[in-house]
Amino acid sequence: MTVRFTWADFEKLSEYIYRKTGIHLDEEKHFKKIEKLLSEKSEELRISSFRQYFTKLRFEDDSGDLFQELANAITVNETYFFRENHQFETLANTVLKEVAARVPKHRPIRILSAPSSTGEEPYSIAIHILEEGSVVAERDIEIVGIDIDSTVINKGKEGLYTPRSVHAIPPNLVEKYFYKKGMYYALSDDIKGAIHLQVANVFDKEQMRKLGKFDIIFSRNMLIYFDEASQKEVAMMFYSMLNPGGFVFLGHAEHMSRIVSVFKPLKFGPTLTYQK
Ligand SMILES: C[S@@+](CC[C@H](N)C(=O)[O-])C[C@H]1O[C@@H](n2cnc3c(N)ncnc32)[C@H](O)[C@@H]1O
Structure with missing residues (x-):
């Protein structure tokens, strides 16, 4: 009807x-x-x-x-593996080491991808950390991905990707971390098991509180869809969810300094990060 x-x-x-x-x-x-x-x-x-x-x-x-x-x-869920790859490189080669030196050895280093969409971002983080190798050899690292859209979270858990989604990954890494399943690239179970994906809304204070504290937050290409007041609210939510000295990575069109002034901008090569 x-x-x-x-x-x-x-x-x-x-x-x-x-x-x-x-x-x-x-x-x-x-x-x-x-x-x-x-x-x-x-x-x-x-x-x-x-x-x-x-x-x-x-x-x-x-x-x-x-x-x-x-x-x-x-929702607009556009994403792909290794998008803005310099950010993942900076994370694995520089920021993670700095964080590892600060975080007490008895607790895991925690990374949040908010929003994760279909999982390409948190999985790209995991692949870069594994490839770098030295931090993950010594420390527990937890990677959590959240998104408000349950369809994309379920797809991320399934771990089946189109050629378009994997196009920016170097062939040797596609070979190492994926296997062909019909027309799709299936993520290896090891990587899938390394990430925790769940539905959550960044405006839901209770859901965010339950996720706990993090050392690094990736929030790329979501804030651009919000107006100023909402961007501020989410930026302050991330601030409260970060441990002291923790880092935020934003999308290339998003600028924390235009949203709130509580973070310290820090540049590593081409990558701008924001530190608590
Ligand atoms: C364009 S994707 C970005 C994915 C990935 N971070 C990237 O940069 O490739 C934006 C995602 O934000 C999610 N989103 C929008 N509003 C949200 C909210 N209030 N809480 C959590 N996720 C949200 C959408 O569902 C969508 O999957």
Whole structure:
């Protein structure tokens, strides 16, 4: 059944989504998508109007499934292995060593990829750390990836990648860490087992608190989708989640110094990092 969806409805939903996720809906990209989602769900949810859907979303979604479905429909998940590779090199060759010298030996060094999308970023971190070799030989390193979109987290756990996704990895490393599975590149179980991927929303304080403290946070290509207030909120959340002396890596179009002034910018070769 077709559910009528107006621009006024779109605005109401946009406002709600923005408050929950920091994401601004784009009229051109999202209107038709959400209109279609509503009509597809009408029978299952027994809804005939946007109003009924919105009530269910706000007050009756105890499992969180409706919100999850909506979140999955609006995110932009573009990513690939070894994207902005100089950052992974700086991490493995310089920053990780500095962090290892500071973090007490009895506890693991913890790295967060927020957002991880389909896993290419945290897996790229793991591959670089393994290739560097010296820190991982002596220390426990935990890598956690989070994303608000459950579809991409499940894909990341599956670990099957297209040729496009692996195109920037040198062939010898593709050979070492992947095997061919039909048209896909399957990640070796060792690497898959080294990463913990889970669904989480960076605006959900409770979910973030449960992740614990980290020494290094990668947050690339998410803040660009947020407005100033939301960027500040997330930047301060990362600040509180970092151990003293910890580092943040952002995407190339994101600049911490324009968001908050609590971090110290530090440049290692071509890579700009931000230290707590
Ligand atoms: C373009 S991808 C970036 C992936 C990777 N960091 C990279 O740079 O290649 C952006 C991701 O941010 C996620 N995202 C958007 N809002 C989020 C939120 N509030 N909490 C967690 N993840 C979010 C989206 O689901 C999407 O997968």
